[in-house]
Amino acid sequence: MATPLVQPGHQPPTSDAVSESSALPGLEPPAAEAAEKKMGLFRLLLRDKFATAAALVLVLVGLTAAFGPALMGDLATKQNLLFANKAPFTLANGWEYFLGSDSLGRSVLARLVVATRTTVAVALPAVAIALVIGSLWGVWAGYHRGLRETVSMRIADVIMSFPSLLLAVVVLYVFNPSIANIVLILAITRIPIYLRTARAESAELQSRTFVDAARTFGARPNAIIGRHVVPIVMPTLLTLATLEFCYVMLAESSLSFLGIGIQPPDVSWGLMVSQGRQYLQTAWWLSIFPGLAIVLTTIAANMLAAWLRIATDPAQRWRLALPRRRMIARIPAKTIEGDK
Amino acid sequence: MLIYLRKRILSSALPLVVVIVGVFALARLTGNPANLYLPLNATEQMRADFTARMGLDRPLLVQMADYFGGVFRLDFGESLRTGESAAAMALRAFPATLQLAATTMVLAIILAVIVGCWAALKPNGVADRVSSFVSMAAASIPDFWLAIVGIWIFAITLGWLPTSGVVGSEAWILPIATLLLRPFGVLVQIVRGAMVSALSEPYIKLARSKGAGDIRVVTHHALRNAAAPALTVAGDLTVGLVNGAVVVETIFGWPGIGKLMIDSILQRDFAVLQAAVLLTAVAIFVLNIIIDLGYALLDARVRPATVKA
Numbered sequence: 001m002a003t004p005l006v007q008p009g010h011q012p013p014t015s016d017a018v019s020e021s022s023a024l025p026g027l028e029p030p031a032a033e034a035a036e037k038k039m040g041l042f043r044l045l046l047r048d049k050f051a052t053a054a055a056l057v058l059v060l061v062g063l064t065a066a067f068g069p070a071l072m073g074d075l076a077t078k079q080n081l082l083f084a085n086k087a088p089f090t091l092a093n094g095w096e097y098f099l100g101s102d103s104l105g106r107s108v109l110a111r112l113v114v115a116t117r118t119t120v121a122v123a124l125p126a127v128a129i130a131l132v133i134g135s136l137w138g139v140w141a142g143y144h145r146g147l148r149e150t151v152s153m154r155i156a157d158v159i160m161s162f163p164s165l166l167l168a169v170v171v172l173y174v175f176n177p178s179i180a181n182i183v184l185i186l187a188i189t190r191i192p193i194y195l196r197t198a199r200a201e202s203a204e205l206q207s208r209t210f211v212d213a214a215r216t217f218g219a220r221p222n223a224i225i226g227r228h229v230v231p232i233v234m235p236t237l238l239t240l241a242t243l244e245f246c247y248v249m250l251a252e253s254s255l256s257f258l259g260i261g262i263q264p265p266d267v268s269w270g271l272m273v274s275q276g277r278q279y280l281q282t283a284w285w286l287s288i289f290p291g292l293a294i295v296l297t298t299i300a301a302n303m304l305a306a307w308l309r310i311a312t313d314p315a316q317r318w319r320l321a322l323p324r325r326r327m328i329a330r331i332p333a334k335t336i337e338g339d340k
Numbered sequence: 341m342l343i344y345l346r347k348r349i350l351s352s353a354l355p356l357v358v359v360i361v362g363v364f365a366l367a368r369l370t371g372n373p374a375n376l377y378l379p380l381n382a383t384e385q386m387r388a389d390f391t392a393r394m395g396l397d398r399p400l401l402v403q404m405a406d407y408f409g410g411v412f413r414l415d416f417g418e419s420l421r422t423g424e425s426a427a428a429m430a431l432r433a434f435p436a437t438l439q440l441a442a443t444t445m446v447l448a449i450i451l452a453v454i455v456g457c458w459a460a461l462k463p464n465g466v467a468d469r470v471s472s473f474v475s476m477a478a479a480s481i482p483d484f485w486l487a488i489v490g491i492w493i494f495a496i497t498l499g500w501l502p503t504s505g506v507v508g509s510e511a512w513i514l515p516i517a518t519l520l521l522r523p524f525g526v527l528v529q530i531v532r533g534a535m536v537s538a539l540s541e542p543y544i545k546l547a548r549s550k551g552a553g554d555i556r557v558v559t560h561h562a563l564r565n566a567a568a569p570a571l572t573v574a575g576d577l578t579v580g581l582v583n584g585a586v587v588v589e590t591i592f593g594w595p596g597i598g599k600l601m602i603d604s605i606l607q608r609d610f611a612v613l614q615a616a617v618l619l620t621a622v623a624i625f626v627l628n629i630i631i632d633l634g635y636a637l638l639d640a641r642v643r644p645a646t647v648k649a
Binding site for chain 1: 351352354355356358359476480481483484485488491496579580583586587590591602617621624628
């Protein structure tokens with residue numbers, strides 16, 4: 001099953017066909033094939049300049065989070081009152097003050113870099129935990145249906161029917177707002193999203209022929225879920241996770257902004273906006289730059305998610321292989337609302 | 341219809357109860373208010389007296405039973421800080437939030453319908469671009485940052501609008517504009533998507549062949565059918581609006597329920613927090629029922645399907 005680069009006009013293989021062939025016993029997709037598929041995805045990514053730019057931004061954020069704090073050393077905490085409240089966009093004060101400095105003369109650039117790590121360190125684990133728990137739970141509930149499904153969906157409804165920020169506010173005030181607690185509460189409030197999506201997909205899949213076949217061959221439920229249902233649901237959920245990354249990042253920023261998220265001396269982008277707020281009149285750059293960092297990252301993640309949605313859908317992937325680029329750039333926006 | 345309604349009410353009431361119990365339990369865990377309200381050098385005896393007077397020394401279940409009994413008599417207890425009735429405080433803050441949220445939602449729906457219909461009629465036109473830009477912005481821009489940028493540009497640099505407060509109509513502009521972005525961004529994509537599919541239906545072709553113009557086709561034929569999905573999403577958006585209201589009310593000093601909740605958490609004012617949360621939960625519950633009703637009235641196909649589910 002090579003990467004289907006179907007010519008336009010030819011009816012592309014549906015997810016149905018793909019999933020059924022991969023579900024045949026004894027035909028487990030070998031590692032080499034998976035690698036080939038990844039290469040195909042990578043080549044497709046390079047064809048779409050918007051998605052490439054988005055991926056580059058995210059890679060940059062990732063690299064900054066990983067290596068930035070080490071490069072910056074103690075620059076982020078070093079105070080220098082001689083350079084307090086310097087305006088940005090001038091190299092007169094040295095490169096470290098290119099994005100200005102705060103009232104204690106700390107470099108905004110260095111603080112942004114250090115905050116990147118905190119922001120990513122909250123968002124990534126929160127998304128990962130919610131993704132794993134929510135998807136497995138949802139797939140399980142959708143596969144078994146009946147009472148297990150009903151109870152799971154009710155739980156999801158309960159969590160969803162209450163404003164997540166308030167829930168986080170209450171919980172974080174009870175338990176002190178450490179990074180672990182923030183990750184945990186953000187993960188819990190976002191589990192229902194994956195739970196609902198995974199349940200819907202898995203409930204539909206469990207009545208398909210290939211699942212029936214696996215059942216007839218005597219495969220146990222957990223084996224069917226792990227081997228036949230999860231691989232098919234995964235692309236959808238990963239796309240969702242990319243979108244959720246934005247949401248979780250925004251939620252963490254909101255919490256930090258309200259004073260119940262990341263606590264000083266730690267620093268996250270949301271906290272920087274909050275701390276800069278009182279200096280808005282004299283030093284606008286303190287609030288505006290961290291906010292821009294949030295906006296850039298979320299826009300990039302959103303665009304990548306829109307692209308992923310198409311790239312991982314076998315019925316739509318051929319669109320990305322079309323020769324004309326203008327066409328490609330336009331398609332993601334259209335498919336998004338189609339899904340909603 | 342009645343069976344449908346009863347079913348919906350029952351399924352929406354469960355979250356309501358869970359939320360109340362959950363908040364009650366969590367609020368108890370925030371720590372003993374005696375530590376906050378008595379001076380640092382208070383004796384053990386004074387602390388115990390305070391705890392006993394507030395009824396905080398009884399078992400949790402007794403406190404809860406007592407509380408629920410009070411709720412049914414519309415008695416939510418008193419604020420620990422001011423001694424005022426918690427229900428009165430919550431009810432006094434509620435209209436401010438309600439006005440803000442309702443104005444925002446109505447504006448968002450009107451704007452989304454206009455821009456969304458326009459975008460659906462002319463794909464890749466101006467409105468289409470506006471709608472995709474706004475929805476991208478809605479998903480990417482944190483509301484507190486938008487509020488701060490708004491204050492920076494319009495209040496500090498240009499001096500056109502006040503930075504906070506509720507006096508005068510100018511004070512409404514920034515909070516509403518901040519709150520508007522997210523619901524508008526989501527709704528406009530939903531309306532556009534629903535309109536695109538509604539406009540490709542055979543009955544639209546028929547209407548057009550009878551000589552109906554663009555405006556008439558949209559308002560008389562397509563919009564009604566496109567409204568249902570938008571209505572469903574509007575419910576979720578309103579829940580999200582409460583999130584936004586907490587942030588916006590904090591930034592703009594808006595004396596609403598969101599600010600009341602944050603304040604009461606910071607001051608460990610259990611009764612006020614519970615009254616505020618309960619009021620919000622009930623408001624969301626009522627809204628969901630109204631939306632379900634509207635949905636059923638709008639689309640006859642929904643009723644049997646929902647009853648089965």
